[in-house]
Amino acid sequence: MTIHRSLAHVCALCAIAVLPACAQDLNTLVQKESPSLVVTYKDLHTHPELSHHEERTSAILAQALREAGYTVTDHVGIYPDGSHAFGVVGILKNGPGPTLLIRGDMDALPIVEETGLPYASHVMTKAASGQETGVMHACGHDVHVTVLIGTARAMAATKSHWHGTLMLIGQPSEETIDGAKAMLADHLYARFGTPDKIIGLHDTNQLPAGKIGYVFGPTLASSTSIDVLIHGIGGHGSAPQLGRDPITLAALYITQIQTIVSREEDPEEPTVVTVGDIHGGTRRNIIPDQVKLELTVRTFSDKSRQTVIDGLTQMAAGITTSAGLPPDKAATVTVLDEYAPLEYNDPALCARIHPVLVKTLGAANVIDGERVMPSEDVGYFGLEGRKIPVAYMRLGAMDPTLFAAAHAAGKELPGPHTSKFQPDPEPTISTGVRTITAVALSLLQ
Secondary structure, three states, X not given: OHHHHHHHHHHHHHHHHHOOOOHHHHHHHHXXXXXXXXXXXXXXXXXXXXXXXXXXXXXHHHHHHHHOOOEEEEEXXXXXXXXXXXXXXXXXXXXXXXXXXXXXEOOEEOOOOOOOOOOOOOOEEEOOOOOEEEOEXXXXXXXXXXXXXXXXXHHHHOXXXXXXXXXXXXXXXXXXXXXXXXXXXXXHHHHHOOOOEEEEEEEEEEEEOOOEEEOOEEEEOEEEEEEEEEEOEOEEOOOHHHOEOHHHHHHHHHHHHHHHHHHHOOOOOXXXXXXXXXXXXXXXXXXXXXXXXXXXXXXXXXXXXXXXXXXXXXXXXXXXXXXXXXXXXXXXXXXXXXXXOOEEEOHHHHHHHHHHHHHHHOHHHEEEOOOEOOOOOHHHHHOOOOOOOEEEEEEEEEOHHHHHXXXXXXXXXXXXXXXXXXXXXXXXXXXXXXXXXXXXXHHOO
């Protein structure tokens, strides 16, 4: 971290010098917009939409950008099956200069909300599997959309303080890790221009509202989705000796694969292998023919990722052999295209924005973070080889009083992907808008 602080110190004077002298104007703008933004946030929270289905959310964002003076294109994105996504692109040109992309994601999760909030979601729908599920903004993408709207208004109102092109992206389907790819597949940069830099943020329960965290270099792990199909020989539950029980084999496999992390990986390389979904059987007295496991693998290096894939494949072969199954009953390991790359924060870009964050929020509210295992697909916008610098920040979202009490008790408030995740709307959104707008103003010079 010493090197990172040195970089920030070297760039501090130049970054502050280009920061427009409109901090008071920005604070006034955010205060003025805050009530309407909170109303928008609560509306989005009450009406969440799953990945691939963000029709209402994208329409609200598109309309807000149009009203702020942006040239807006919606339904940007093409999925592999040929269907169009609900991506939104808002462009505001303000003379010659750099192009900055600001990205916010829009989709919700298949979770029944249990916050008890007056604006809680009661939406129920059927998932792709056909199972009925609740829908909830349990990852704070409603915060992200609202911050994007607030930033759009603030940037339009301060055009005299910056020049260049602002590209605002409302991205669909982050949770299924195919929204960014869908937008790029729809010739995003060929149609709207290639940005020089990319910024964005994600809310977190690890910080109270009012604070921002960020990491130099690797910040979020890559994520790989893998399906494992374990075959058996079905039969009656009363006569297991006449078949081969794939549920028992699956249980053995699940316990064995954890040794890939503990015994095959370098202990200094963080790796997580999670079996998040199991499908097998139809009735309690029937031994099924197969069991399907759905896994995610999270790593910070290609080497670690391949170690896990090789281990899963070798252990699947071992399960097949130990059960005495014929070749046509061999367990299979399929690596899916559902992949999120390592999220890498460009050190030079982070060093440039560090003094801007300090000037905007105060040094006590700018937190040095650590790399963590969750994944994001925002890195796709940076293109392969990290051609476009990305800086992705963490937005504190918890009520400061509740956060302090939980911290004092050695506990943690409910976080993303849980049914009780509850951001504190006004200070979270206001801080997000101030942060992203101030950084954007400093970069568009």
